[in-house]
Amino acid sequence: MKGVLLVNLGSPESPTPKDVKPYLDEFLMDKYVIDVPYLLRALLVRGIILRKRPEESAHAYAKIWWDEGSPLVVLSERMQQKVQPLVNVPVALAMRYGTMTIEKGLQELHDKGVTEVLLFPLYPQYAMASTLTILVKAEEIRKKKFPQMTFTDVPAFYNKPDYIKNLADSMKKHLEGFDYDHLLFSYHGIPERHIRKTDVTKSHCKIDGSCCNTPSPAHEFCYRHQCYETTKLVIEQLGIPQDKYSLTFQSRLAGDKWLEPYTDVEINKMPAKGIKKLAVVTPAFVSDCLETLEEIAMRAKEEFEENGGEEFLAIPCLNDDDQWCQTVGNWINNWAK
Structure with a gap:
């Protein structure tokens, strides 16, 4: 059975330094984001950046936070909910960083009997710190937890x-x-x-x-x-x-x-x-x-x-724009044939 995993960046659980700090730690300690040797990365992130950045970032997040939660997460969920009725396969949503993990998304698909997964990084342009880190993380999880699954990756769609x-x-x-x-x-x-x-x-x-x-x-x-x-x-x-x-x-x-x-x-x-x-x-x-x-x-x-x-x-991003959701649905349907 086929299924889709949409993957976006992620978000802290709340706009507070307590929740922003572990989120930033996970994000900035990713070797595809700050691509220097581990000890240097740890010194830079945990010894310098995380001393001040969580409070500054929490203040910035507080300015944009919605009653429903993080705008990025809420908008991604709205998109997923619009795409799902347009296709005949399960569509799950995950984030590269934070608590909405790729493992949880794959588990959701696994529980529905999915063995063939379309991995869909929600980034138009390819980059190490966005697309690649999603593909690498998903493959690590697949090998450990879901060895029976197979993946197909959606390539960068910047020029489609x-x-x-x-x-x-x-x-x-x-x-x-x-x-x-x-x-x-x-x-x-x-x-x-x-x-x-x-x-x-x-x-x-x-x-x-x-x-x-x-x-x-x-x-x-x-x-x-x-x-x-x-x-x-x-x-x-x-x-x-x-x-x-x-x-x-x-x-x-x-x-x-x-x-x-x-x-x-x-x-x-x-x-x-x-x-x-x-x-x-x-x-x-x-x-x-x-x-x-x-x-x-x-x-x-x-x-x-x-x-x-x-x-x-x-100008707002595409978010859950109806045309954009239809396009995503069409791409999924073409793959799922």
Whole structure:
């Protein structure tokens, strides 16, 4: 019997330092997120970051928390509940970090008699710190707990025509009536070394401005290329002029060279360049979360206005959009035939 496991990032149980700390520990101690030797990672995370970050992050989570719980979890659940009636196989939901574990999701499917699982990381673009860590963790659990199961992975869908159409249609709907000066595509940042580590050719990815536009097998796993490709395809669908949009990367940790340009730096410069009305879309996420609701819709908006900006629109993620849920249902049905 076939079944599907949708997997998103995860969330602390509550917006309190007590619950945020173990969540951040699990997340940041993942060797695919902070990819340095274990002892150095433990020193960095447990000796430095976790001394202050839980309180700061808890404050940020508290600003966006809903009565029903974490927005990321609630929106993922709404999506799963909309997709389930569209397909003829069980659809379970799990998170890579936190208490809604991949093991619990696989157990739920196992209890329904599922032996063939479609693993569906809810990330349009491939990255070590998102897609790969889900696939590796799921395989570890399968070997230990569910050896009779087989997995099929959903590859990055950054350029799939139906996904691009869903994203473009959603953006068009939210941009209606907003006469923006500039449209910013803000993607989650990753260290530049992650790009080089996932380069299957070991030589193509130079992050020099041209490699992402030069055809290569490396692009199948290149997060940077896939971000630029998503942007290009959406821009083509919407017919937006070249001088009216740009692409940046948000959410970096200090100490490493991360993908540039940086979202906060660029946004803060925009009012001085005459950009007074700014729209921001975050296509690295399919569900709104801390990085979209607090970092962009609150913090970036506030800084934009402090620097002279007048109007700021944070475009929601696809979330449980009906078209998007139908697309996911279609992909599942095509696999389940």
